[in-house]
Structures are given as C-alpha cells and as structure tokens.
Amino acid sequence: MNLLKLTPHCLNNYKLTTLHSLLSSPRTPNSSLFHHAISLSTSSFSISVSKFNFHNHRTNVSKSEGSMWASEVESIDLLRDYEDLATDGPVYKKTLRLVECSMFAAVSGLAYFLSNSLSIENYFGWFFAFPIVISSMRWGLAAGRKTMVATAMLLFILSGPVKASTYLLMHGLVGLSMGSSWRLGANWGLSIAMCTAVRAMGAVGYVLISSFLIRENILALITINIHASLTYLLTAIGVNAVPSMNTIYTIFGTLLFLNCGFFVFLLHILYAVILSRLGMKDSLTLPRWLKKAI
Structure with missing residues (x-):
C-alpha cells in the first residue's frame, strides 16, 4: 500500500492496474512479473525523487543567488551615494x-x-x-x-x-x-x-x-x-x-x-x-x- 501511495503520479493507468492485480491476488504471483513490477515502481520512485530533489536544489540556489545579488546592488548604491556626498566627490565639488x-x-x-x-x-x-x-x-x-x-x-x-x-x-x-x-x-x-x-x-x-x-x-x-x-x-x-x-x-x-x-x-x-x-x-x-x- 505504501508503494501505491508513492508511485501513482509516475505510472500510467495500465501499469497501475497490472501492479494492483498482482499484489492483491490471493494466489502466489509469478516471480518474474512480480520482480518486474517492483523494479519498475522503484525506478519510477527514484526518478521522481531525484527530479524533485534536483529542482528543489536549483530553486534554493537561485533564491540564494538572488538575495546575494540584491544585497550587492544595495551595497553598491549606498557606496555610490556616499561617494557622491563626500567632500572630495564630483557632485559635492560641482555643487x-x-x-x-x-x-x-x-x-x-x-x-x-x-x-x-x-x-x-x-x-x-x-x-x-x-x-x-x-x-x-x-x-x-x-x-x-x-x-x-x-x-x-x-x-x-x-x-x-x-x-x-x-x-x-x-x-x-x-x-x-x-x-x-x-x-x-x-x-x-x-x-x-x-x-x-x-x-x-x-x-x-x-x-x-x-x-x-x-x-x-x-x-x-x-x-x-x-x-x-x-x-x-x-x-x-x-x-x-x-x-x-x-x-x-x-x-x-x-x-x-x-x-x-x-x-x-x-x-x-x-x-x-x-x-x-x-x-x-x-x-x-x-x-x-x-x-x-x-
């Protein structure tokens, strides 16, 4: 049941029906079909998890890079304003x-x-x-x-x-x-x-x-x-x-x-x-x- 909860967004309707019939039948399933379904579900789960982690990692990196860039821009603007208002700055001398x-x-x-x-x-x-x-x-x-x-x-x-x-x-x-x-x-x-x-x-x-x-x-x-x-x-x-x-x-x-x-x-x-x-x-x-x- 846990496997079904983790992989419904990765498998199509045919694979879901086949896997459900194999797991819910009272008789002993064929080993090759069972192992094939298990390997298919685990591979789908690993791919989905890896994709989720990859996108989450990129999202975190972009947010950190954006915050660092914003802080650098603000510091440059503050430094530029300070240089303009300094006694040896060009704006002060022109004024x-x-x-x-x-x-x-x-x-x-x-x-x-x-x-x-x-x-x-x-x-x-x-x-x-x-x-x-x-x-x-x-x-x-x-x-x-x-x-x-x-x-x-x-x-x-x-x-x-x-x-x-x-x-x-x-x-x-x-x-x-x-x-x-x-x-x-x-x-x-x-x-x-x-x-x-x-x-x-x-x-x-x-x-x-x-x-x-x-x-x-x-x-x-x-x-x-x-x-x-x-x-x-x-x-x-x-x-x-x-x-x-x-x-x-x-x-x-x-x-x-x-x-x-x-x-x-x-x-x-x-x-x-x-x-x-x-x-x-x-x-x-x-x-x-x-x-x-x-």
Missing part, C-alpha cells in the same frame, strides 16, 4: 562651485548697482573685478566666465542693458583676463599688458556706447580738446607749430594706455595682497619684490 559662483555674482552685481545708485562708483571700482578673479583662481576659467555672465545678467535685470554693458566693458572683461592669466601661471608683465589692452578697448567701447546714446561724438570732442590744449601749450612756450591729427591720436592713445596700465598695475598689487591673506599665495605667480614685501 560648491555653483554656489560660490552664484554668491560672487550676486555680491558683485549688488555692489555695482548700489555704487551707481549712490554715485560712489569711483570708491568701489577696484572691487568689481575681484569676484571674477577669485572665482577663476578657485574653480577655473569656466567658473570665472560664468560669474561674469551671471553678474551681467543680474545687472541687465536690475538696471538695464546700459549698466550691464558698462560693467562688462570696464570691469568684467578685465577681471576675466586677469583671473585667466593668473590661473594659467603667466608672469606679471604679460598679465598687466593683456589686462591693460582689454581695459583700453573696454574704455573705447564705453565711449562709443555713450556717444550713441547721447547722439554726440565724444571721441571727436576729446581729440578736439587735446588739440586745443596742445596748441595753447606750444604757443605759450613760444613754438609756432600746429600739431597734426595723427599726433593727437597718438597722444590720446598713449594717455589712455598709461591710465589703464596704472589702474591694472594697482589692481594686481591689491588683489595679490588680498588673495595672499586668504591663503592662496601658493597658487599665485608673484614677482620677487612683491613676495619679499608680503
């Missing part, structure tokens, strides 16, 4: 760079807006390029450019396109060129020359924009005044000569470059001292006399 550039742009734009509103721009003119320089020194040339553009956009919203363009021409481009040269490790001679040229071109652009707005040629007025002043000076010292316009343009350009050169040179010294006090002296390329002074 910090974005926050600092935004703060520098906001401070620079607010200072320029208030100084123009209160007519104290001449007293704070040295500060407007400093946020771009320090942003370029800390985070690279792209960060300085983004700070300059963000400040210009803020001034465009607050004061209009004239103030924004004036900031770009007179302070933004100077700060970007100075920060770029310092970031690349250029010497002071090249940096001052480049910043002087940028400042001079910005001043000329500012004069052209002002001339367009007031419908008056300011450059012509400047050259006429220089010509009149030089003629009066030559007459006063007893020289009977009239300077040509090429001479006037040369004098005008020389005075413009001298003015911009002195301004940029003073900015270099001031920014070098401030950045040295902020702990960025190692990243600066300073001349020997300034290193000894600092």
Whole structure:
C-alpha cells in the first residue's frame, strides 16, 4: 500500500492496474512479473525523487543567488551615494562651485548697482573685478566666465542693458583676463599688458556706447580738446607749430594706455595682497619684490 501511495503520479493507468492485480491476488504471483513490477515502481520512485530533489536544489540556489545579488546592488548604491556626498566627490565639488559662483555674482552685481545708485562708483571700482578673479583662481576659467555672465545678467535685470554693458566693458572683461592669466601661471608683465589692452578697448567701447546714446561724438570732442590744449601749450612756450591729427591720436592713445596700465598695475598689487591673506599665495605667480614685501 505504501508503494501505491508513492508511485501513482509516475505510472500510467495500465501499469497501475497490472501492479494492483498482482499484489492483491490471493494466489502466489509469478516471480518474474512480480520482480518486474517492483523494479519498475522503484525506478519510477527514484526518478521522481531525484527530479524533485534536483529542482528543489536549483530553486534554493537561485533564491540564494538572488538575495546575494540584491544585497550587492544595495551595497553598491549606498557606496555610490556616499561617494557622491563626500567632500572630495564630483557632485559635492560641482555643487560648491555653483554656489560660490552664484554668491560672487550676486555680491558683485549688488555692489555695482548700489555704487551707481549712490554715485560712489569711483570708491568701489577696484572691487568689481575681484569676484571674477577669485572665482577663476578657485574653480577655473569656466567658473570665472560664468560669474561674469551671471553678474551681467543680474545687472541687465536690475538696471538695464546700459549698466550691464558698462560693467562688462570696464570691469568684467578685465577681471576675466586677469583671473585667466593668473590661473594659467603667466608672469606679471604679460598679465598687466593683456589686462591693460582689454581695459583700453573696454574704455573705447564705453565711449562709443555713450556717444550713441547721447547722439554726440565724444571721441571727436576729446581729440578736439587735446588739440586745443596742445596748441595753447606750444604757443605759450613760444613754438609756432600746429600739431597734426595723427599726433593727437597718438597722444590720446598713449594717455589712455598709461591710465589703464596704472589702474591694472594697482589692481594686481591689491588683489595679490588680498588673495595672499586668504591663503592662496601658493597658487599665485608673484614677482620677487612683491613676495619679499608680503
């Protein structure tokens, strides 16, 4: 009876009927048929048991492998999140760079807006390029450019396109060129020359924009005044000569470059001292006399 309970799912109807008749008959069964039925039932039982154990083993292995894989994925995700939130991770650095550039742009734009509103721009003119320089020194040339553009956009919203363009021409481009040269490790001679040229071109652009707005040629007025002043000076010292316009343009350009050169040179010294006090002296390329002074 136990054999019948174990093998009904493995034998067909014919084999079940034959085995039942052999086992339930009162007479002594044929030995060959009996042994054949017994061997057939045991082999079927062993096959069914082996199949059941094999599938159960595979099922257990797949479940364990799935749980191990899930735990490994969770650990990798947690490690990745930890690396992103670490102070030396790329996400943290990008976020910090974005926050600092935004703060520098906001401070620079607010200072320029208030100084123009209160007519104290001449007293704070040295500060407007400093946020771009320090942003370029800390985070690279792209960060300085983004700070300059963000400040210009803020001034465009607050004061209009004239103030924004004036900031770009007179302070933004100077700060970007100075920060770029310092970031690349250029010497002071090249940096001052480049910043002087940028400042001079910005001043000329500012004069052209002002001339367009007031419908008056300011450059012509400047050259006429220089010509009149030089003629009066030559007459006063007893020289009977009239300077040509090429001479006037040369004098005008020389005075413009001298003015911009002195301004940029003073900015270099001031920014070098401030950045040295902020702990960025190692990243600066300073001349020997300034290193000894600092």
